[in-house]
Amino acid sequence: MELNYWLNVRVPYISELLEEINKDYFFKNKTIGFAGKEIVYKVIFNLRCALFPGVYEKHPIDEDNINIIIGNNLRVAATLINNLIERALTNNCETLDCQSANCRKCKDKAYEVTMKLIDKMPEIRKLLNSDIQAAYTGDPAAHSYEEILLSYPSIEALSIYRITHVLYDLEVPLIPRIISEYAHQLTGIDIHPGAKIGENFFMDHGTGIVIGETCTIGNNVKIYQGVTLGAKSFQLDEEGNPVKSVKRHPDIEDNVVIYAGATVLGGDTKIGHDSTIGGNVWLTHSVEPYSRVYNSQPLPTIKHDITD
Known part of the structure; x- marks a missing residue:
């Protein structure tokens, strides 16, 4: 039997089976999916650019416009993560009306969470300052704060963890774990957001x-x-x-x-x-x-x- 003939016969049937399995076990409602996972990574990039301007960007920044650069990164991150949070909340929502276009419960909760996260950024930055200082004080091989910020996996992991912990405390489903596993992949350090x-x-x-x-x-x-x-x-x-x-x-x-x-x-x-x-x-x-x-x-x- 030729492959093309077999594919024409079998693939529709196999596709139907996979569709039914997914309906039964996953994606019953809204989910962020793999595309959402990639957006989560972009959110972390923008938030860390706001925390440490000029560190994570691919090109040098204009230091005279740092305030504008920070603000732009916060706006982009807030817009992107708000949409993801709303979808994650909707997926977990037990309110029968939540699937209705008239229900605003999850939308309003997403707005609230996003605003609280952005409000927490100065506090997160201060905590990370203390972590950088701890690395400098605790490691005789550390010669500068810049060295620690640019090369130490401890700060790489903590800069992500301290963001995810805020989301975890605000009871955001799924997204904090995606972010924490991203840090795990980058550094080999596994910190649960809780x-x-x-x-x-x-x-x-x-x-x-x-x-x-x-x-x-x-x-x-x-x-x-x-x-x-x-x-x-x-x-x-x-x-x-x-x-x-x-x-x-x-x-x-x-x-x-x-x-x-x-x-x-x-x-x-x-x-x-x-x-x-x-x-x-x-x-x-x-x-x-x-x-x-x-x-x-x-x-x-x-x-x-x-x-x-």
């Missing part, structure tokens, strides 16, 4: 860090590559499925340092302030403030083979 992170936060090297949804991190905290702040186990419902929106991840208080490869698990686990967690430690219980936690391992065996 995590709460204080000022002066620094992730040295950064690769492989995981920070879970219900994790809280205080001020002046420093963590190294490969650290996991995760869940110990999942509470299950009567059908055996994980229960959503319960505390699963640890609390890290102020002035804590967690070294490379450490794993801290559990919603009832608290690391007291001014503590140090050593490299490759596995910790599933709380420790008091001013603790020093490290692995006690036997010394390695070293043999010297001497041949004549």
Whole structure:
């Protein structure tokens, strides 16, 4: 049988099956789709250009017009994300009238969220200033703030996280996770937008860090590559499925340092302030403030083979 003949016969049938599957499992209402995902990336670009004028643009900017450049980036980002937020809210809306052209609930909520996000930008910028300072103070290899801003994955990830956290707090569905996974792809750092992170936060090297949804991190905290702040186990419902929106991840208080490869698990686990967690430690219980936690391992065996 020739391929063209087979395609003419089978493709309409297969297309119909795929259409029915999608109707049953996905895209029942409105969704942002892959095109929306690309727009989300553009929103992040414009917002970060507003936060750090002249850093992310492909061409030098006119410093005499920085106010105008910031304003234009905020306007573009606000317009784009407002439409996406409205579609995401509509998709999740349980109001029967929401699919009606006369329903303004999701539209008005999208306006409200967008305005609150833009209002938060100066606060986000101040938090990022503290994160840059923490990197400069905490890394002897850092020689300038510009070096940190342009080359450190910690700031790349945090500049995106601090935007997504605002959207998460405003109960925007879907979009915060798309943005946070974009940062994950860029940096290898996985921060859930629901995590709460204080000022002066620094992730040295950064690769492989995981920070879970219900994790809280205080001020002046420093963590190294490969650290996991995760869940110990999942509470299950009567059908055996994980229960959503319960505390699963640890609390890290102020002035804590967690070294490379450490794993801290559990919603009832608290690391007291001014503590140090050593490299490759596995910790599933709380420790008091001013603790020093490290692995006690036997010394390695070293043999010297001497041949004549």
